[in-house]
Amino acid sequence: MTNHTEAATFRFDKAMLDQLRLEAEQKQINLNTLLNQIVRSHIEWYANAARAGFIPIRKGVIKRLFDSLTKEQVDALAEDVARGLTDETMMIMTKERTEESIFELFERWIRVSGFNYRHEISEDSRILIIQHNMGENWSHYLSRLMEHAASGFMNIKPETQITENALFIRIRRVRR
Structure with missing residues (x-):
């Protein structure tokens, strides 16, 4: 195009x-x-x-909040936030609710957040590598958020690997 x-x-x-x-x-x-x-x-x-519920907040505040949470609390938060990615939120931000629009929204958010990232799309998978420098709980949160969003919207489970300051996500494409 x-x-x-x-x-x-x-x-x-x-x-x-x-x-x-x-x-x-x-x-x-x-x-x-x-x-x-x-x-x-x-x-x-x-x-x-703002209409979709996003607010700007300093990274240091989020890091301190996430550092104080247990893994169970991070899991519960990720599940709640993924559940909040309603059709309305998707329509406001991307005008549609598809596999592509979920990644589009996630990538836009990563970009405006200032995280270093790489997004690769191949015939059989989609890979996102995100360097955030915000700690292991933030990595865990992002991985669980993507898992819940992917299973809720696309009925698939992404492969994730986390480190203290980075996250790897791979979603294999379903062959039809």
Whole structure:
């Protein structure tokens, strides 16, 4: 599918535009690319996140909270949160409820959270590797969240491996 582009002209406050130019330079990309990234991020996440129940919170707060939980509490929380990924949440954030949209939502959240990650899609599986630096309980939570979401939405169980600061998830595609 080809992306069609269209030219548009916008006016920015000079100080804001200078900051955008500096950020583009630091990222070694042009201003147009940076603005496209910002707009895409807004449309894919920020425009609807609050209505879907997401809030911004510092990583340090989440890490401290998760460090204080037992594995059983983390499991229960992951199950509750996965149950909360209702059709309504999926429709607000991705406009559909499919295997693809679940991964799309999860990947958008990983990206806006600033985690390093790699997403590989092959003919027989989908792999997500996430480096979060937030501790073993956070790894455990994310793995259990994906397990519950995958079994609830797709009726499959992902393979997961966790370390203190990273997570590996593989979902094998069902051959029909």
